[in-house]
Amino acid sequence: MNRLVIITVGKTHSGKSTFANRLEEQLQHSVVIDQDNHAEFIHAYYRRLLPETGPNSFKYTITKTIVDYAVNEADCHLIICNSNRSRNGRLKLLDSFHNKGFTSILVDFDLPDQVLEERVATSSRSKNILRSASDFEEVLARQNAESNVTAPVEGEADHLFKIRDEDDVKSVIDSIIMISHRM
Helix, strand or coil: CCCEEEEEECCCCCCHHHHHHHHHHHCCCEEEEEHHHHHHHHHHHCHHHCCCCCCCHHHHHHHHHHHHHHHHHCCCEEEEECCCCCHHHHHHHHHHHHHCCCEEEEEEECCCHHHHHHHHHHCCCCHHHCCCCCCHHHHHHHHHHCCCCCCCCCCCCCEEEEECCCCHHHHHHHHHHHHHHCC
């Protein structure tokens, strides 16, 4: 089976997880790999193993293990759901999937900050996934201040889609389904 890897790119509360779950429901033989789920798992069962400072290498190791298993042992399209905002990290990730024969799709969530601020302010989402921030307002503020992020551009992946508002979600999912049917 020729496989797709769909990688989300975007800030907190931009709709990445919601999109990934909706896509998984419609894209046959697909699985969502969402780092927020891994963070919840760690928080629930392995909180004492979390690094106190620096990158959350524990969460990244769990994600890598799940991705490696899915790539090598399963026959599914992969929906990689996390921020993926660093271009260098994204290119490295894409390269690893291209080397395994995957067709790559980037879905860039480019929503206005005002929309994200409203979503964060009214969110009932669990804060258990947070390690170094006290709330999602702080996460969004940090993301807005980051300087090492670059929006995806044509040519990074085999296909690039942008979601600028909720109305784009259905057409992007439909386009991805069409790509999967042509494989």
